[in-house]
Amino acid sequence: MKEIPSLYTWAGGQPALEKLTAVFYAKVGKDELLEPVFRHMSPEHSKHVAHFIGQVFGGSPVYTAEDQGSHARMVQHHIGKSLTETQRRRWISLLLDSADEIGLADDPEFRSALVGYLEWGSRLAVINSNTTENPINENEPMPKWGWGETGGPYQP
Numbered sequence: 001m002k003e004i005p006s007l008y009t010w011a012g013g014q015p016a017l018e019k020l021t022a023v024f025y026a027k028v029g030k031d032e033l034l035e036p037v038f039r040h041m042s043p044e045h046s047k048h049v050a051h052f053i054g055q056v057f058g059g060s061p062v063y064t065a066e067d068q069g070s071h072a073r074m075v076q077h078h079i080g081k082s083l084t085e086t087q088r089r090r091w092i093s094l095l096l097d098s099a100d101e102i103g104l105a106d107d108p109e110f111r112s113a114l115v116g117y118l119e120w121g122s123r124l125a126v127i128n129s130n131t132t133e134n135p136i137n138e139n140e141p142m143p144k145w146g147w148g149e150t151g152g153p154y155q156p
């Protein structure tokens with residue numbers, strides 16, 4: 001049976017994801033809606049988000065092993081931030097602009113999986129940002145994301 005590549009591998013691994021988030025946060029810094037939201041982010045923020053997404057997409061556990069992260073700790077960063085749907089939409093839009101700009105894989109199957117994950121994760125971020133208590137237990141595993149219904153371009 002043909003081996004199915006992870007979304008992480010298909011995307012180009014950590015270098016591609018770190019480039020994606022670097023270009024994205026440069027745009028965020030110039031965006032009137034999002035700049036105030038991210039004004040106090042740490043210098044490591046961009047890399048941490050790339051590590052988180054990489055791990056969710058099937059890469060090695062860099063976020064949990066090297067960044068002292070967990071699903072609960074990622075969620076904790078959003079608690080109480082009172083994010084809005086308008087901000088979320090802009091966040092998605094700038095991220096997808098960045099994906100095109102860096103030439104990230106643009107086959108229909110990969111982009112379907114990418115957008116599906118970003119929609120899911122960003123909507124949860126908004127929900128969590130409007131609560132005061134973290135709904136995720138520290139022991140809960142990291143989310144995992146795969147190709148979904150379309151299967152993949154790796155299939156004949």
Ligand code: HEM
Binds near residue numbers: 045123125
């Ligand atoms: C799939 C969706 C998302 C993922 C995977 C994600 C991931 C993360 C991660 C890993 C961190 C911690 C970074 C660190 O350790 O420094 C973080 C923090 C944060 N995220 Fe998200 N996030 C998502 C969606 C969003 C959205 C839609 C917004 C706003 C519109 C947002 C706003 C923030 C803010 C404000 C912080 C804290 C920044 C600070 O330290 O001041 N996130 N996110």
